[in-house]
Amino acid sequence: MVTRRDFFKITGTAAGTAAVALAGVETAQARPALDPDRMGVLCDFTFCIGCRRCEYACAGENGLPQGALESYDDKSLLEKTRRPDRQTFTVINRYPALAGQSGSLDVKVNCLHCEHPACVSACPVSALVKNARGPVTYDASRCIGCRYCMVACPFQIPAYEYNEPLTPRVMKCTLCSDRILAEGGIPACVEICPAETMVYGTRDALLKVAHDRIRNHPGRYVDHVYGEYEAGGTSWLYLCDRSFQEVDLPAVANQSPAEVTEAIQHGIFRGFTGPLMVFILTSVILKSAGKGPGQAREDKHE
Amino acid sequence: MSNRHAVPFITPGVRVLLALAAAGLAVLAIRLVWGLGAVTNLNDQYPWGLWIGIDVATGVALAAGGFTTAFVAHVLHRHKYEVLVRPALLTAALGYTFVGLGVCVDLGRYYNIWHYFVPGLPNGNSALFEVGMCVCLYLTVLYIEFLPIVCERFLGRVNLPGALRALNGLVEGVLRVLQRTLDRVMTIFIILGVVLSCAHQSSLGTLMVIAPDKLHPLWFTTILPMQFLLSAFAVGLAMAIFESILASRSLKRPLEMDVLAPLARIIPFLLTIYFGSKLIDMVNRGSYRYLDDGSPQSVAWLVEVIVGVVLPWAILLTHRLRRRPGWLFSAAAMVVLGVALNRINVFIIGYKPLYADGPYVPAIPEIVLTVGFISILVLLYRAFVFIFPVLHDEGEVHHA
Ligand code: SF4
Numbered sequence: 001m002v003t004r005r006d007f008f009k010i011t012g013t014a015a016g017t018a019a020v021a022l023a024g025v026e027t028a029q030a031r032p033a034l035d036p037d038r039m040g041v042l043c044d045f046t047f048c049i050g051c052r053r054c055e056y057a058c059a060g061e062n063g064l065p066q067g068a069l070e071s072y073d074d075k076s077l078l079e080k081t082r083r084p085d086r087q088t089f090t091v092i093n094r095y096p097a098l099a100g101q102s103g104s105l106d107v108k109v110n111c112l113h114c115e116h117p118a119c120v121s122a123c124p125v126s127a128l129v130k131n132a133r134g135p136v137t138y139d140a141s142r143c144i145g146c147r148y149c150m151v152a153c154p155f156q157i158p159a160y161e162y163n164e165p166l167t168p169r170v171m172k173c174t175l176c177s178d179r180i181l182a183e184g185g186i187p188a189c190v191e192i193c194p195a196e197t198m199v200y201g202t203r204d205a206l207l208k209v210a211h212d213r214i215r216n217h218p219g220r221y222v223d224h225v226y227g228e229y230e231a232g233g234t235s236w237l238y239l240c241d242r243s244f245q246e247v248d249l250p251a252v253a254n255q256s257p258a259e260v261t262e263a264i265q266h267g268i269f270r271g272f273t274g275p276l277m278v279f280i281l282t283s284v285i286l287k288s289a290g291k292g293p294g295q296a297r298e299d300k301h302e
Numbered sequence: 303m304s305n306r307h308a309v310p311f312i313t314p315g316v317r318v319l320l321a322l323a324a325a326g327l328a329v330l331a332i333r334l335v336w337g338l339g340a341v342t343n344l345n346d347q348y349p350w351g352l353w354i355g356i357d358v359a360t361g362v363a364l365a366a367g368g369f370t371t372a373f374v375a376h377v378l379h380r381h382k383y384e385v386l387v388r389p390a391l392l393t394a395a396l397g398y399t400f401v402g403l404g405v406c407v408d409l410g411r412y413y414n415i416w417h418y419f420v421p422g423l424p425n426g427n428s429a430l431f432e433v434g435m436c437v438c439l440y441l442t443v444l445y446i447e448f449l450p451i452v453c454e455r456f457l458g459r460v461n462l463p464g465a466l467r468a469l470n471g472l473v474e475g476v477l478r479v480l481q482r483t484l485d486r487v488m489t490i491f492i493i494l495g496v497v498l499s500c501a502h503q504s505s506l507g508t509l510m511v512i513a514p515d516k517l518h519p520l521w522f523t524t525i526l527p528m529q530f531l532l533s534a535f536a537v538g539l540a541m542a543i544f545e546s547i548l549a550s551r552s553l554k555r556p557l558e559m560d561v562l563a564p565l566a567r568i569i570p571f572l573l574t575i576y577f578g579s580k581l582i583d584m585v586n587r588g589s590y591r592y593l594d595d596g597s598p599q600s601v602a603w604l605v606e607v608i609v610g611v612v613l614p615w616a617i618l619l620t621h622r623l624r625r626r627p628g629w630l631f632s633a634a635a636m637v638v639l640g641v642a643l644n645r646i647n648v649f650i651i652g653y654k655p656l657y658a659d660g661p662y663v664p665a666i667p668e669i670v671l672t673v674g675f676i677s678i679l680v681l682l683y684r685a686f687v688f689i690f691p692v693l694h695d696e697g698e699v700h701h702a
Binding site for chain 1: 334335336337338339340342344345346347349350373376377378379405408409410411412414415417418420422423424425426427428429430431432434489492493494496497498500501504505508509510511512513514515516524527655656657
């Protein structure tokens with residue numbers, strides 16, 4: 001027979017133990033602060049000539065199948081809309097010229113390195129992290145391969161090595177973090193580009209440049225810097241002559257999707273309020289329900 | 303052992319299950335040697351498929367009988383329902399074990415799963431971390447809840463062979479102490495089970511809230527966690543009824559209608575709250591606009607709701623039908639099917655990636671593995687029922 005005092009003693013202790021046991025869950029960190037001077041890339045689609053040298057440099061930099069430089073002169077690939085994949089972290093897609101204008105538009109696609117990345121928020125074991133200086137990097141040795149990052153990414157960027165039986169990796173652009181985090185380095189694609197399509201610099205400065213360009217060249221751009229606010233802001237910023245949805249960049253909310261889930265997670269688990277409340281409520285019901293009028297109170301001891 | 307049961311363990315049905323199980327294990331072997339790409343249709347657009355949608359998401363929902371029956375019988379002290387607690391507990395313990403296995407099969411680097419416990423790695427922002435952690439803790443709780451049944455099975459019957467016979471007394475003693483301790487603390491584990499279940503049943507819904515542009519508007523809502531929890535309550539009880547009738551039939555035992563019918567009365571009430579939250583949210587978001595566009599998603603939504611909610615709701619509210627085993631069974635099965643469909647809709651059919659080349663259709667080996675795992679689960683359930691005093695009224699009443 002468990003007495004009432006026993007009961008509360010035991011539940012009390014258990015509540016404490018549960019709180020400790022669940023302590024791993026309550027690691028809901030505040031988001032690490034971003035460096036005010038964090039870096040980014042401004043990519044002006046109207047400059048791009050579709051030479052695909054950035055693809056070449058990127059493959060070399062990341063140890064991906066690269067091939068000879070000449071093979072990138074094959075422009076037929078530009079005509080189909082490609083996506084980055086496990087062997088190509090960046091691709092150039094060509095879109096036809098706007099009515100009444102000459103020259104097609106070439107669009108560079110790669111990881112945008114969100115300011116508040118959904119993939120980082122989603123990763124259960126912190127294999128993806130947002131570096132305060134800008135890059136979103138991946139540590140394969142931590143990864144469990146759940147692929148929740150791929151579900152979470154609003155731009156659908158991460159690719160996966162499904163055919164690796166033992167050590168599959170999540171594959172995506174690193175913003176050449178090894179290069180840029182070392183003093184003076186710049187991303188390989190930016191470095192090789194002969195058309196100055198990309199400018200590498202602090203995100204703040206790039207935003208100014210972008211808006212200046214829009215102001216100084218009326219008619220050349222739509223008045224929209226993609227990435228300034230998209231998904232809570234991204235390290236890559238784009239300029240374009242037409243709506244970004246026409247070049248297959250998604251119309252995403254200005255809030256990171258992680259904002260909502262983190263609010264839910266924190267709302268429920270901050271200080272274990274949620275679980276603790278269910279615990280207490282259940283205990284109280286358990287203790288009182290058995291004594292309701294007309295309710296034969298059965299011995300807990302059975 | 304089998305003398306407690308009117309039927310033999312091996313039947314033609316069991317043989318079929320054994321064959322299916324073997325096929326599933328063969329797929330598992332291929333997956334381990336050649337990787338996920340060799341057996342699945344997963345790709346960069348569809349990182350999650352059948353195994354996450356069914357083995358994990360649906361598995362967790364359908365194993366909700368463990369905590370819901372425990373809540374009704376032990377927390378609300380409706381002790382007549384206790385006969386349902388043990389079978390539901392067994393389903394939950396086996397179900398969650400297979401959820402864990404299912405996850406591991408799907409994980410690219412399953413051998414890193416222990417990273418969940420490495421200081422510094424766990425990410426509390428991640429709903430998936432929380433789901434994994436709670437499932438892991440809850441599985442432990444379930445095993446502990448099952449221990450008294452093991453004690454009961456062997457107490458007074460410990461009979462070790464040969465030289466070990468000398469230890470019989472010792473083992474008896476250990477079992478007795480274990481049983482007494484468990485009896486004292488079991489309440490805690492029952493409450494813990496409820497807490498952990500509420501936590502991860504809802505977080506399973508949070509998982510997809512991070513993909514607002516990919517999940518079809520018929521299902522996407524920020525209250526998805528709440529809807530997952532509410533539907534888990536309903537399906538937990540439905541599952542307990544469903545499997546009780548199924549087990550009685552298969553083992554040729556009398557039906558427990560006098561407990562099942564009153565328990566079934568609670569389900570329409572739970573369904574009303576669940577469906578209410580769905581409808582209010584739908585009006586709020588204006589997502590009813592997607593209902594008549596003839597898309598596979600709109601059809602899937604309607605089937606989920608009509609078969610899984612409206613029909614069983616009507617049947618269970620009709621007093622006459624509720625008391626008929628056939629109708630009761632159908633209604634419970636519909637609720638189970640409806641919630642299963644809901645999870646499949648949220649994780650598979652409603653998942654519409656931005657740059658998909660076409661829909662995801664599971665590969666044959668994916669299906670074979672899932673069917674194989676379910677077969678193993680059913681076989682284990684049967685084996686446990688034969689070995690342990692799980693089902694009520696087996697000539698040896700359990701007065702724990
Ligand atoms: S696949 Fe790896 S990197 Fe992506 S969320 Fe899972 S553990 Fe993190």
